[in-house]
Each structure stands twice: as structure tokens, then as C-alpha cells.
Amino acid sequence: MKTGREAATMWLRTITTLNWANLPNGTHELAQSVMLTGGTGAGKTTMLDAMQTLMTAGHQDLCTFNAGQDEAKGRSRLKKSRTLASYVLGCDDGPFARPEGAHAYIIGRFEPGPGEAGEPFTALAGFTARLVQDGGERIARTEDELFLVVGGEPLGLEDVTDSQTDEGRLGERLVVATKDLPAHLRFNYPDRPIEPAVSKTEYLQRLYGALCGLRSISESKARNAAKQFARFMVYKPIQHLDQFVREEILEPMDLSEQIEDVSELMQSIQRMRDEAARIKEGVGYLEAADGAARRTIETVADRELVRLEDAWREWRCVERRALMLGEEAERLEQSMQETEHEIRGLDAQLRQLGNRREALAQQSRGSEVVQQKLRLTNQQETQAANLDRAVARLKDGNQHRDRAYDALAPLAKEVDRPESWLPPAEGEPPDWQRLFSRAVQGDSWRGFALSDLIESQSYEALLDQESSVRAIEERYGRVAEAFAHHQEGIRRRYFECKDTLEGLKREAGEHEAAIEQIEQSGRVRYRPSTQRALELLSQNLPECEPRVLCDYIEVSDEHWQLAIEGLFGNRRFDIIVGERFEAAAIDLINRERRRVGPGVSIIQGKRARELAERPGREPKPDSIVHLMRFSDPVVEAVVRANFGDVVQVADSQALTQTPRGLTLEGNASSSLRMFVTRVEESDLVFGEGARRRSIEAKRRRLKEIEREEREAEVRMRSARLWNQALDSVQRPKLIEPFEEVIQEQMGLEETEQQLKALDLSGVEEILGEIDSLDQEIAAARERHGEAMGRRGEIRQERQTNADSRTAAGNKLRELTTRRDECREQIEAMRRINAEGGDWEGALARIAQSLDDTTRAIAVPPDQRLPQLYANLSSSVTHFNGCGLYDKRVALPRATSQASAIEAFRELTLVHREIGATLTSLRDHILAENHEQLEDASRRFNETFIRDVCLKMNNCINRGKDVLTTLNQELRRQTFGDEYYQFSWNWRSDYRRYAEFFERLAEPGQMMGNLLLFDEEGMSPEDEAIFDRLKGMLLDQDRNRGMKELRRLTDYREYRTYDIEKCFVHSERKPISLKTYGTGSGGQLETPSYIVRSAALATALGWSQGDTHLRFVMIDETFEKVDVSRSKEVIQYLTEVLGVQMVFALPDGRSGPLHDSVDMLIDVSKIPAPEGIGELKEKVYLQKSILNRERVEALFREERARARERVSYNLDLKFAEGLDEQAPVRRVNDGAV
Template identity: 30%
Template sequence: MYLKKLILVNWGNLPNSEFEFGPLNLFSGGNGSGKTTAADAIQTLMTAAHENLFQFNPGQDETTQRGRGGKKVRTLASYILGCDDGSYARLNPTDGYIVGIFHPTDNEDNAPFAAMLSVRAYVEKSGQHKLAKQDSLQFYIVTNQFENKELSLNHLILDMGNNKSILTIENCYTSLIQQFGNNNVEKYDTKRAYLRRLYGALRGKKDAVSESEALNSAKAFSRFMAYKPVQSIDRFVSEEILEKKDLGEAIRSISGQLKTIHGMERDAARLTASIDILQQSSGYAQNYIDNWSELQFQHYLIAQYEFNTRQKSYLNNKEQQQHCQDQIKQHQQSIDITRDRREQMHEQRVALEAQRLGISALQEKDELAKRIKEQEKQLSRLAQGLLIEDKQLQQSASACEKIMNALRSQSLQQAMPELVSSNALKLTRQFEKFIKQDALDIQALLGKDLMNDIQMLEKQLDAVRELQSEQHQWINFWQFGKNDTQSMMKKVSAKLSRLEMDYERIARERQTKQKEIDKLDQSQVSYPDYVVRAIDAIRNSLPHAEPRVLCDHVEVTDERWQAAIEGYMGGARFSIIVHPEYEADAIRIIRQLPGRASKARIIQGDKAQRDYERLSLDDNSILGVLEFSHATAKHYVAASYGAVLCVEDTEQLKMTRRGVTQNCLASGNYSMWRCDIDESDLVFGIEARKRATLAKQNELSRLTEQWQMANDRMQSLKQLLHLIEPLKHLNVAHVLAQMLSCHRELQKLENLIQQIDLGDHHELEDKLNEFKQKEDELRQNEDQLIKQIGQYEEKLSSLKKAINKIADEQDKTQDTVERCEQSLQKISEDWPDIDFSARLELADQQIKGLDIALAYQQRESFEQQLHTAERKLDESIKAHNQNALPGDSVAYDVFNGEYNQALFRTVCQLQRQMDSIYNRLKNNILVEKHGQLQKLKDSFNNAFVSNLCHSIHQAINDGKRQIKLLNHELKFHKFGDDRETFRFDFEWLPEYKEYSKFFEEIIRNPELGDGQTLFEAKLTKSSQQVRDRLMNMLLDDDEDKALRDLDRIADYRNYHRYEIYKEVEGKPAIPLSEYGTGSGGQLETPAYIIRAAAITSAFRFSEGKSHLRMVLVDEAFSKMDETRSREVIQYLTDSLGLQLVFIMPTSKCGPYMDLITNEFVYAKCPSSVPRGELNTRVLVDRKVCNQDKIQALWQNHRNTIYQQAELDFMQSIVNA
């Protein structure tokens, strides 16, 4: 592509006009006439006046746009305002335009286009000082600029009739669209975007080139404008011949990724440290819980042991007390017997004495009196029996009344309805009626008058016999069956047993339900029994597996779907999660468990994760209403139930492969079913547990009512049984009959006594002495027994005091036992994993063989361990909180010095809090971190290997190839009389060769592309050192220094030392770095040659068909002779096919007139009409040269000069 036309509006002091260009163009004129101003317009169009890419008036000493030493430099705004020597041709805000129209050369097929730059500038005044300021800048690319319809001056300067007006930049875009169509007008607001699109259009592309290519092309164009002495061949080749590959962004990205990786690794390490500390803290908390539980257990054990010991002592003393009482009673009976015997001896002695006196009638009388006395004693004993029978009768009457009331009670009727339908009520009412008739009058029977009235006794006996018969019948009904049927008492007892079983069952259900509520209050779920046993087995066999239950880590965010989702998942909610490396061992352990415990499930964590990563979820998946606190839980539910959809109604459900509705209907396996679940069984999330707690509390209330009702019925039956069991048959009729017989015998004896005739009898001396001796012995025995009774009574008094003392102490011990039992129960309430009932049963078993001394030692040991656990827990939590993030810290009240239930409750809460944080950090956040870290490492590995290693390695090879291409092109061009040729060469720099070998080894390492990262790759020792060095640079805190070093390493041009050799046939090659001084024409020729190579490299002549083929040279060939200059021009135009625009003063352009096709002559002259602050104007004369005629004229001129030279030579010889 070449520049066919240049349009300038308000540019410097040049006239607003169009400039047509040919293949070889010359800007000539005097000094300060405006030649460079026109060239700077082209430079501005090609560089967008981008910083560090352009330099106005490059042929002069203004080598930069920064103005050193206070020197004013030309600017884009000053050109628009027509600044000349500090004065301005345009003082008002001014819009200016530069338009370049590019056409393809013969071998190019892309369409012509226009590049346009529009600028608005104004003069800023500060006192006497004026400064040109740029207000706005816009860029345009207008495509399809064919000759019949292309952008022209008339589009920018509007004809308004009598005067003309310049198009404002606000209307420019709209005007261009109106003229050329929206599809052909492209507007750009930034310089880089414009340059990318400009050089893309020059390359024949429909879109933009890369930023680095555009900037390199613009810089190469600007540098070619003026010859500057080459200070360093190496720098020249690396900076101007070889294109810089901008890897800065890749380096920053890689550095950022590596820092992110290291930051995440530090975060992961900190998380791991926090997890380790939390695990340690959890261990201390668990130790505290266990030790507190064991300590309270030891307290209870010791208290119960002391209670049992005192109870044994109490019972032993009571036994001794009973023994003493029995001995006293026996001794008293012995005394009575001895006294009776002594009295009998006394009577016999008296009888003998009477016989000795010879009174035989008295002896008969005494015998009758004795018999009367025996009958009276018998009557007394029968009276006591009668009192006992009366007491039994009163008990029967009381029991009858109570049984009657019990039978009328509602609880008894509900407990045993058959009592109402049987004869129980009838018989009891009948017996009650007999009782109330007072058939047995004890006071009357025991009175002497009634005793002597035998007829009254016989009448009383008949009434009592009838009462006794009724009582026997009533008792037989209750205690004995009829016709081999079961007795009512046994039926009541059997019913009571069943009620007691029901009562115990309901009590266990109540206790279980209360435990479930307590667990829910502690944010814990009551797992099925088989899950509990499976978890216990795994914990015992695999302590590091950390078994967890799925339901603890899932929450439903929309309660409307709670029951449906949980009902759909069913028993899978209680699946067990363990660390992946323990999954196989865990399921083997469960397989060996007996009974239903073997039905527990183990989640395949790794398999679920791999399937989850490949999973694509529907927007209506149930996962949309689920949240997780454990990564494995999320992977499992997503992989297993992610395909289950939430649907609105059954119409949608019937067409859904797997789905649920809010009203708990589900589909799957080509069927539909109900999937509802009781609220008390909900386990997913806090809200579900609240709902489950409320439902379980309702169930507990219902169970409590059943339990109370069963208790009432059980108590009523127990009361009835207690009333029935002690009932005994009355024997009062038999006693009364014996009493009647005694009365008859007494009447008979009394009549005999009255008939005795007393006479005289002799004394029997011997027998009387014998009886006296026996009477004395019996008296001594009686005295000895009385003495022993006194001793027993004394011991009994001592035992009574001991028993009272033990009883008082036992009350205190009982209080202690109850307090210890309450402490154990509170432990179970605060930490439901500890089974209160099981602990009590264990205590009952251990108490039997308890070594109390060892128990005291164990209690002291538990106290010490408790204190140690609390201290370590406090230290561990403080250590965790110092390193943890605010959201992960553990709230812990400072220990107040009291080891009590409140502290235990706090530790339990701490344990749950730490377990929650531990789970969130380890199984959720850390897993996510590791996943992100692995992805980042893979991304970094890919970026480092692909974006950096491959890029640098490829750039090094591209650089070599580019130099080879340049050498191939240059070897066909010879310059000067010596037929000089030029070639490029390079050699490795040792430092960079290490890096190159490292990059090559990385690229050729097959493992890096097969899942292995740069951190794990097996490299040679030197490559490992290079890798570590690069890693340190990427991680360096001094980012600027690190990026400079990395940019240096990433720049492939630094890997070689470059040289350019001049070769002349028959002579050794001369390196230009050692050739001449870098000044004068000696080095200017190769400078242009190699700069031409640089610009063809920047314009990518080796790629594609279309390229920019226009160069601009200011103050051209100032130090070369005519021959070399012409050779360079011919090389640029003929060999390289470049359009050349060069600038020369008029005095030096004569030798080149036969070469140029277009000449623009600039002249500054006074103006009759002031232009702003200027009184001058610039005129431009355009010439299109006929090269053939000019060459003929020049040839004739040469021939004339040659002839004149010959004549002058011959004349000099003649004159000599």
C-alpha cells in the first residue's frame, strides 16, 4: 500500500490543499519554508502522535518531544494553530485535519482506504506567555476509497456560498457516514486502537493487528525519517531490526498467578495450621468432656458406694437390734415359763403341805381351781384370737370400702373393663352390706355379762357364721378361681404386668424423644440406631477417618421444598462421610457389623467429586435450594440427586424423568409416588431442626399423656392388688365356738367345787423338801434371765443410737447420691452422646467389686487431667484466635477458676463450635482452596509453558529466521565501486544460553502436558536452578525490579550479541562495530541499508501480500556522495519496492532530479494580509516530473561537461 494523496486542513502554515504522490517524491525548498511541516503531517498520520513513537522535525537536533534545556518543541496543537517562532496564525480554537489516502500497489489486491486524524486545539494564555493546548483528538478509517468516490478536501471545507467553512469535529463523524455509509466509516477515540486498525488495513486485514505489531511498525516508520549515527550495532539490530515481543502482560499475569498460588498456599497452610490447632483444641475439649464425665461418674460411684456401705451397716445394726429384741422376747418367754414352773412347784409344795396337814378335800379343791384357771387362761387366749379376728374383719371392711371406691373409679374401669362386667361390684356391695350390720360386737362378747350368758353366745355365733361365710365367698372371688378358672387377683396381676410393660415402653419412648429434643436443642440430629453403631465402629477402628453424617451438612434454603426433598432422599440422608482414603476400610467394618447396623452407607467421595466436575445441572435442579457445609456432601448430593428437578404440579411431574413437587409427590424410574415425611423426621438445616423440635415436642406431649394415663391405670390396678393380696379368711366362728366350750367347762368346774367335802390329810415331808429345792432353782434361773434381759436392753439402747446416727448420715449421703445423679443427668443433657441410663447401670455393676482406695485415686487423677485439659484448651484456643480470620475465631469466656457444670456446658458449646468451624475449614473451604489451587497451578503451568517458555523459544527461533531472511535478501545487492555486500550475524550470550536451554527442556518435557506441573517436573539440576531463580523473580516483593529482570529475560533479542559484516570480494569481512567512527558517509550507506532491512522487517514484508510500502526521509543523504545516494535510492525503490518521500534543500536536489516522479517545492513569503500574529505565508509548487526527458537532459548535460573537460585537458597540454 502506498500513499496516493495527502489532504491537509489547518496544518502549520501550509495551505489547505491536496497533495498527490508518486513512487519517488521530493520535498524541496529553503530553510524554514515548511518542508518538514508537511513531513510531520505524514508522520503524525502514521504514528498518531503517540508518545515515544514520533519526533517532529527529526532531521534537526530535536531528537525527542520532551524539550531538553528549556527548548520549545513542536507539538500537534502548535501545528494546528500554525505556530511559527512563538507566534500563532490561528488564535481561536481551531479544528484541523490530516487525511492520507492509501492505494494498493500492482501486486496487492485489497481496497483503497483513507486514514484521517481530526484535532481541536486552542491557545492558553498566562500573562505574556502563550501555549498551544490540545482539546480533542479523533481518528477515522474510511474504507473503499475508490477514485470515483474518495475523501477529498471538499468534504472537510464546506462551500457556504460567499465563504467557506471548515467542518467541525462534532459533525465530522455524521458527515462521513452520510457521504460514505455507516459500514465504511470507523471511528477510534484512542491512539493505540487507531494504530492497530491502520496497520491492519495496510496489511489488507478486515480487523486490527496486535498492539505490539502496530507500535513497532509506527516506531520503525518514525525512525527511518532521519539518519542518526549508529552508536551500537548490537543495540541497533536488537532494537530496530528485530521486533520486540511484548511479553510484559504475560509476565505480569504469570507473576500474579504465581503470587496468587503462593498466597493461596499460604492461606491453605494457615488454614491447615488452623485446622490442626482446632483439631488439637477439639481433642482437649473432648478430653475435658470425658474427664468431667468420668469425674462426676467417680463422684457418683463413691457416693453410692458410701451409701451402700452405710446401708449395709444400718441393716447390720438393725439385724442386731432385731436379734436383741428377739433375745429379750425369748428370755421374757423363758422367764414366764420359769415363773409358771416355779408357781407350779409352789402349788405342788402347797398341796404337799396341805397333804401333810391331812386335808384331802383341799387338794381336790385346788385341782378344780387349777382346772378353772387353765380354762380362764384358755378363754384369755381365745379372747386375744377374737381380737385378732376382729382386726382382720375391720381390715376386710376397710378393704371392701376401698375396693368398692376403686371399682367405681374411671381409671380402673379403663384399665380393666372386665371388672365392671364381672360379679366384683355385686359381691363387694353385698359383703359391704353384711359388714355394716355389725354381726360381731367384740366389746359385748368380751364383757362378763355376755360371757356368762351362753344362749346369747350361741345366737352371736350363728350371726358370725353367716358373716364369715359371706367374707369367705367374697375373698374366694378375688383370690381363688372357680371351676379351674383363673382368679381375679391373677387377672389383675397379669393386667398390671402388661400395663407396667406398656408404662416402661412409653417411658423409654419419652426418654428417647427427650434425648432427641435435647440433641436438636444442641443442633444435633438423632441418627438411626444402625448409623450410630456404624459411626461408633468406624471411630473405634479408624480414629482418623472422621466419620460424619450427610444430613449435618445440608440445608434447604426454601422450606416449601424441605419435606419433599428429604422424603425423596429418604435413608440416604444418613449416609456416612469419611476421608476418601478410609472409604474401603469403613465399608468393610460396616459389613462385619451384626444385624441392621450393616445397612449403613459410606459415600464414595472421590468418585462423587469426579462425576460432579463433569456435571451440568438444570436451572430447576433441587441443588438450587440446597446449601452445603461439606464439599463431599455437595459432590454426593449433586452427583446423585442433581438431576431431580423442582416442578410446579403433577402435569409437569408426569413428563419429568426425576422430579418433586412441593406437596411431596415424586417421579423416577418411569413412575410417580408419594415422598412425604413427618416434620419430626426433618434433619436438613437449622430451620428443619426447629420444625422437627416442635414436632417432637408435640410427640413428647402426646407420649407424656399416654405415660401419665398408663401410670394412673397402673397405680389403680396396683392399689387394687395391694388391697386384695392381704385379704385372709375369717376364723371368728371357730374362735367363738371354742370360747362357748370354755364357758361350759367353767360352769361345770365351778359346780364341782361347790360339791367338794374337805377332810384332814397327812403331810408328805420328803416331797415337800424336794419341791422347795426345785422352786429355789427356778427362782435363780428367773433372776439370771432378768439380768440377761438387762444386758440386751443396754445393747439395744447402744444399737438404737448407732442406727439413728447412721440414719442421719444416710440422709446426707442420699442427698449426695442424688446430687451426683443429677450431675450425671445434666451431663447427658448438655452432651447427649453420654447415655445417662447406661452410666447408672455401669455404676451399679462396678459398685459390687469397687476398690474404694483405687476409686479415690482415680477421682484425683481425673481432677488433675481435667485441670490440664482446661489449661491446654485455653492455650490452644488463644493460639487459634491469633492466626484465624475474624469469622473463624472461637468465642471463649475467660476461666473464672471454678470447675462446675456451667464450665462443662461452655466447653460442650465450644466443642460444637470448633467442630463446625473445623468442618467448614477442612471439608469445605480447604477443599475449595485446594481445588482453586490445583486449577491455578494448571493455569500457571499452561501460562508459563505456553505463554512464556513457548513464546520466548519461538521468538528466539523467529529472530534467527528473520536474520537469515535478511541475509538471503541482502546477498543479492552490491553497493559502491567495491561491490560491497552486507550480512547479519550473532553469537550466544552465556547467561541467556542457560535460560534458552531451560525453555527448550520445558517445551520438550512430555510430562508437563500430561497432568504434571512445573513444580513437579523432573528437570536437570541446572534447569532446576533456573526454574527456582525465575520463581524467586516472579515472587519478588520488589515488583518493579523483578519485572525489569523478567522483561530482560523474556526479551529474546538479549539472548545474542549481534553484528553486521561488510564483505568485499577478496577481503576478509569487516564488522561494522569496528568500522569507521559512525560519522560521515562511510557509515551512512550501511546505516540506510540496515535501516531499510529494519523497516521491511517491521512492515512484515515476509508475511502476506499487502504491506505499507512508503517511507519518509528527512535531510536525506546529507553525508553521502551522489553515487552512493543514488544506489541507496535505487535499492529502496527498485529493490525493495518502496514509495520514497525525501526532503532536501533546493541547493542539494539537482543530482536527483532524473530519479524523482513528484516534486513539492515549499517557499515562505511575506503576506499582504496578516494571518493571526503572522505576516508570512507558505506557498507550495507541485510538479509531476517526466523522467525520460529529464534523464535525456541530464545525459546531454553530462556529455557536454565531459567534452568540455576533454577540451580543457587538451588545452592545458598545448599550453604546457
């Protein structure tokens, strides 16, 4: 039907398909209104998709196959989506009609209505597809495409086939390959321009340009026209008017690239700001390191000056002592001469006295009485000597008894305790308590004054103790025998308790030392082998800068600390050296392996860095690496290379299926095995938090050790008592010497009685002389002995003096050497760092103060230098951890005094390197960073305003313009006395952003009048909005930030929308469709098609130019709409708008619409006994031309007959119902 419009209306007159799905190959003419009907899956939508492919070039962003079905809205796991290639190969739920590959063509002939102006033309789309094997699945892939727009005579099947035999595929003709078709057409039509489109976009420009009577149109217009055409085909019930307008009417504006550019600029600026902050942080560390280095240099110099002053003062002290020793040697020489002279005089006197006594003895030899007295005197002397020896032996035995008593008395109390330890016994154990108590309580000699009794010669009282002595010796003897049988158990117990106690004390000392080291230096204690290796490398290969891996790792989540460090194990103490020294370092460790010890490893830093930089070696998203922070790039590379694929696992069950994983509890998996890996909290070393936890754990362990030590001391006290008793208790030898004492004393008394009985009256004079000479001789001998003793003492003093003088001389020479060495070291330090201090003044003060008690140089505290080294190392380590432009400062090594020159030289070099690095960072790099930051800020300002603010402001305004244009089109499309129009309002939460974009889009802002990072140049409202935008641009969750930015840059979201029903010849107010209707949504269907038609009319330019396309497709939309509204829409589109319409409906819904269409095409599937490829069915099309007036008359007649039948049946049923109810009513009446 014609619309009466003057412009030419282009319709799709014919559609030709070749190898398209399972449709029969051929050309199909189309009327103005065509209804495709048939059973589910018969192929109705396949025909529509052929037309859609022709109108959209099968463009992925424009074309939606099977648009009216559920698979267009969501992908099923079981059913495969239709694709262009699957259509070409004739796929039907898995099997293919053309599995060996095929060429397919869709040809559409567009012509104006009869008598209308306009140039007819043919559009052709050709495709080549093949099946490919992907694993165990066959996948259809498109290999070639061809698009043509050709004027003049129509093209048909004969134009895309050749007369050569095609193995019966198309009779006697062969389908021309898409790549060969242009040449084929040029050969057959040499006078017609055959120019294939180079792209789908160019084809759409030509197609929609030809539909408008032009050669081509712009890309945006062509894409918009194709999009609106395809969008009209898809049924989407209106759930929300806002959503309908945003998705169906307004075109989205993709600012993703602009947002990415702006985001990258913002990220770059933020990186520059972070870099500036890092530089400032590094400068702060360097300034702290500079101060620490300066103080350390001063302290090292002071310590050397102190060593010089100490050596000089000691030299002066030894010099004074050497002088005193010389004076003492002269005095001793004089004393020796005097003593020698005295000894010679006494020797002469003793010879004279001896001669005189010998003469008297010769005179007395003739007297029997004298001889008897001399014999008894000698016997008395012998008996006295024997008595002394017996008394000594008795006293010794008594001392053994005392020691046994002292050892057994506390042990007897110890064994009384119920929990007391007793030696294990193989047989019947002795009654220790009875043995000890009998020995201790029966010891009557405890406190016995034996010495007094012997000296008083009370031998009668001593004789009374004989029975006690025997009992005491016997009891202690039994105890000694019992100890001898249990010696091994007692010793073992003692040494076990001793080892336990010493181990606890040693452990406590180690913990205290570790706590002190961590608190003073901030560094953990390494393993002994690691410490020895560090010292070895520092001494022999100092330029390799050895350091330990654990000092550069920190665990960010303390809950994972124990598990992660347990997984690392001893690898925490791997040593890092400079890449050039790795081979030399491991060779040195190998040579000195006996000295260093086992378990020392050198990290392959260069290889680790290369592995970390390889593509695809990034740690997994849930890797434990993300739980750690690193202050050294080599350490980070090593950890990433070794542990990047170790993932965090929730529990042990999940761990069983994890190649490399770690649970919070410390269970791990690797190499097809699972294992437990943890460390004690006191052994933690990763990071400051670990050191703090380590100290706390060590302190807790110290408290436990103190408790265990108290318990061990109790056990040790008991074991010590048993061990002391084992050493002290033996059988005391008392009886034998006791009897000898009694016997000798009795003989001595008898000899004295015999001496008293002698008659010495005749020899008294000579005996008196002899006694007098004996007294003189004894006195002389005493003086002689004293002189000899003095001579020995003087000789000893002389030897001591000589040794002291020799030692003093040696010491002086040693101190002289040491003093000279100190001066040489100080001179070397002065040459290394002349500006390091007042060297000459310090030396002068030292020389002047040698005899004073006040020192010239103050002695630095012992802990000062280690603390300064720790502060310097900490500052340098923190700076190196910043990783600023590959700038690193070598870590200083705290060397001993023996290498003070090396330490001073290294400190000076480090100090100078710190100064140079500080100057470079502060005066050059930081300034350059500031300039780059300003430049990047200006570029961001321009880009953000140009690519975001201006475009957003234009889009927001253009959205309003689009709706205004559509309202103009809608005003021309009346539906009876009604028409529809759009209305819109701002969304309050978006309006502030729109105003922000509008203000920044004002002229001049992009030229630098406003700097977005200059907070003073923005209002508080704009600053708040810009801060929110910055937060999105810098969001660490990239997806979240970009999602929010895409929402804010979707101009369609800035307004709320409504469609209003207006009245042409009435003053009634427009009715909002948001609040109008029953809520079922049906009343929105007619307006939705009117609005969609207006959108399509705008896209296709119905109100512009002389020629335009009036052709739409609808896929099973009317299945979801009631019949009356379906007819209204069909009538509106075909009769009011003059649109050619092709739509599809299932059989069950198509009957009532037969009177509304001009053509009916019934699509069905029938068996194909011969088979078509892998298929057993083929599609059959039956086309019918309908006389709408005759069909409508038949429908009226049938409806009249149906009403008569229904009326008759209702009357009959009503009469029967009255007859059936009468008896019941009577029964009820009777009951009442």
C-alpha cells in the first residue's frame, strides 16, 4: 500500500539465498507485509537472519542472530549459538549439511515502488566457511567474505554459479568461490562497475547511501542506520521507560579510549608524585645516613686517638716502673752481700761448737749411766716421732669422717622428701634413709675435740672411745659400699642435671644476647655459619657487599608470618652478593667450608632477575608473594622466581589438589608431596614486626627458661648432694691409727719413767756442759736457718726483679711499637680524611696530658660505635630499599680495631658517596621530577578537558538534541488523534558532574586558565568532584574504578526519561506513560513501536532526501503481544508509515493475523531420504499471496457462526441447570 509521500520508498523486492543454512536455494519475491510461519525450529528466523546479514554485513556489533529467541538474550551451556559460519555450513543442532566447507551468498534486490523515482540496485553478501577441529570439537570458521552493491539489472543464482559440474551440489552448476566472484562478474558484465567493498563498514556506507539515492554516506550514519534496523527486529518488552530510552533510543558514546588515556596520564602523574615522595623519603634517609656517617667517622677517629693515648699512657707507666725495678735491684744486691757474710760467720761458729761437744762426748763414753741416758733419749725421740705420725693418720681419718658427715647430713634430709630421687637398683635397693640416719645420728665424734684431747695427752679418755670408733668406721663403710654399687647411676643423674641446667643457662644467654643485639642494632642474629660466611666474605672479598636475604623482606599479614618463614626455612639466611662476584663468593665458601660450616648458600641474583623479567612469570593472583614487601630488587626477584607459584590455600583438603600451596597453619605442598613447615615465633626474622614478635617470644621463652631453670636447679641440688656424697663418703681409717696412738703413748710414758729412774749424780757436770752446748748449737742452727731463708728469699726477689725488668723492657718495646703504629694509623686516617677532625691539636693535647689524671680524649661508650653502625646501616638499607634510579649506597661493615684503617677508609668513601648521591637526588633528580610533574599536569589538564569534559558536555547536549529531533518526527506520526513525545529531567546525583563538565568545557580552560591540580583555582564543589574522579582514576581495583568511570561518562544516565501521550485536537494535558496504564506493560507496546519507528525514521532519513528505505523485520514479537495490538502495530507500520514489513510467528499464533498481511510463507521441515550432508531433513517453503479483503470477509463470517454456536450452547446449558437445581431447592426448603 502506498503512503502518498512524494519521496521514493525503497523496498526489498526479492531475496536470494544460496547455501544459507538449510533453506532451499532460490529467489523469493516479497510483498509489503510478509508473515513467516511454521513450527518451532523450522527455519523462520533463518530467513530473517539472511535479510539481517544483508542489511548489517553480519557485523558482530550490529547483528544478532536468532534475535527473537532466548539464545539471543543468554547463552545456554548445552545449545550452541548460531554464527555466520554455522549458517554457511548448514548446522542444525550439531550435524552439518556441508561439512566439507561451502561458499554461501545472500542477494537482495532493492527497488522503489511502482511509478516512484529511485534507482534500483542489488546488494550481495558472500561468505566462505570451513570446519576446523579444536580438540575433540568441530568448530565452523569463516575464511572469506565479499560484499557488493551493484546498480542496474538484478543479480541471481546464475550469476554466482558456473556451468562446470559441482558433483551434483547444484544441478549442473558450480558455486563460484567468494574470492573469484568479482572477476567472474566482471567477465560476464564487462560494462557494469564491480567494486567489492574493502570492509564491512564501507559496504554499509555504500548500501545505505544507495538506499538514500547517494553513492555513499558517512560511517557514523551508516552504522547508526544498520544498528537501528537490527534493533527494530528484536523484541524487548518495556520494563522501565528510562532503560528503554537509554538503550533503544539514545546511542551510547564510548569514551573508553579517552578514559584510558586520561587514566594513564593520571597514573603517570601519581607515579611522579609517588616518585617525588620516594625521592624525598630517600633524601631523608640519606640525610640521616650522612649524619650517622659523620658521627661514625668521628667516633672511629676518637677510638684511634684513645688507643694512642692509652698506649702512650701505658708506656709512660711502664717506664716509671722499669726505673723503680732498677733501684730495687741495687737494694737487693746489697742485702744479698750482707746475708752471705752472716752465713759464713754462723758456719764457723757451728764448727767450733760441734768440736767442743764432740770432745765432751768422748769424755763421757766411759760412763754406763751416760750411755744409758743417751740411748733412752734417742728412743724417746723415736717414740715421739711415731706418735706424731699415728696422730696425723688419726686426724686424717677423722677429717674423712667429717667430710662424710657433711655430705650425708643434708642428703639424709633430702631422701626424707617423698619426691626425692633415689639411685635405680637392679635388685633389692638399699634402705638409703636407714643407712644415712645410722651413719649420721650414730657419729659420736661429730664435734668431738680430738685435737684437744691428744694435746692434753688424756689417753685414758681417748681409750674410752675405742668402741665408738669401731662403730663409726663400720657405718660409714657400709654407706661407702652402697655408693660404690650405685656409682654409675649417681654420676649419670648428676651429669644429666648439669647438662640440662647448663643448656638452659646457655639458651637464656643466647636469647638475652639476641634481644640485646636486635634492640641495639635492629638486626637479627644470623645462623653461626651465615655469620662466619659474612665475616669471611667481608675480609677476603669486601667489594662483593655481602648481605642476607632476611633483612630485605617483610610479611604484610602477620597471621601468615610463621607459615611463610617456615616455608623459607634456612633459605632466609641465603647470602646476596654483587652479580659480578657470585662465582668468586661460592668458590671462597667452598675453599673455607671447614671454617664456615654447612648450609651456606649464595643467591644467583642475576639469574633470578632474568627469570623475574620473563613474560608469563608473574606471580599468581593468590600467590604468597603478595603477602610480602621487599626493600631490595634482587631479593624480590629471588622470591618471585622461587615462590611465585606457591598459592594461599584455605585448608588441608584443598591442599591435596594444589601443586604448590601453603595454608595458614603451616601445611605446604610441592613436588607431589605435602609436609608441615613452621618455625618458632622466637626465630622470626622477616621485617620489623617479625623482630618485635621475636623479641616478645624470646622474652616469653626467657620466663619459661627461668621457671625451668628453677626446677632444674632443684634437681641439680639433689644430684649435686648425691655426687658430693659419692666423692666424699669412704670408709674412714680410724681403728688402726687409733690403736697406734694408744700403743706409742704407752711406750713413751714407759721411756720417761726409765729416764727418771737413772742416777746421774756422778756425771751431772759433764752432762750440763753437753746440754749447754746443745742449746748454743740449736740457737746457732736456728740463726743459720733464718739466714739461709733470707738468702733464698733475696735470691727469689732478685729473680723476680730480673724477670720484671725483662718484662718491663719487653713491654716498653711493645708499647713503643704500638704507640708508633697508632700514630701511623692516625697519620693514615688524616691522609684519608684530612677534614675529619683536628688531628694535630688532638696529638698535642695527648702529649701534654700524659702525666695528668684527666684524659685528653674522652673514651666513647662501648655500645656507641655498634649503635652508630646500626643507625648508618639502617638508613642506608632503607634508602637502598627505595630503589631510586638504581642508585645504591654500599653498606658499611662494622670492622674490628685491627682493620681500623679499612673501616675509616670505607666509612669515608661511604660518606662521600652518600653526599654525592644526596646532591644528585636533591639538586638534580628531584628538580627534574618537579618539572616533569608540572608538564604532565598541564598535559592532563588539556587532555581531560578536551577528551572528557568537552565530549561529555557535547554528548549530554546531543542527547537532548536527539530527543528533540525525535519529538519533531513523532509529532508528524499521529496515531489517530494521539501522538507521543519524550520528556526528560536531570538526575540530581549526576547534575553536579554535568555542571562540572560544562564549567571546564568553557573556552579558555584548556589553554591553561585553570589547572586542575591547583586547588586554589577551583571551587570547593568542583574540587570535591575532581577528587572523586581522581579516586576512580587511581583506584587500585582497576576494574572497579573503570566501571565507575564508564558509568559517569555514559551521558544517557544523566537524565530521567518519560514518554507522554499527547492529543492533537484537545486541550487535555499530556499523560505520562510512567504512571499510565494497568501496570501489565501491554499499553506500552504501541507507543514503543511508534517511538522505535521514529528512531528508525530518523536513522534512515525518512524526512530527508528523495529516496529512503522503508523496510523492517520483526522476529516473533507478536507471539508475546495480544492480537488486537499486533494488528494495530501492523496497520500503523504498513498503512500509516508505508513500511515494508517481514515478521515471523509460530503456527499457533499466526491464524488471527492472516487478514493483516499480503503474503504468507509457511516454513516446514520434511524428511530427506537421500540425506543432505549429515542431515536427514530439508526445509520446505510454501508461499501464498493473500487477498486481505476476502480473508477478512471469511473471518467475519466464521466469527458470526462461532457466536451463534456459543450462544446456543449457553442457552441449552442454562435450561438444564434450572431443571437440576429444582429438586435441591425443594429439599432445602423442606429442611428449612
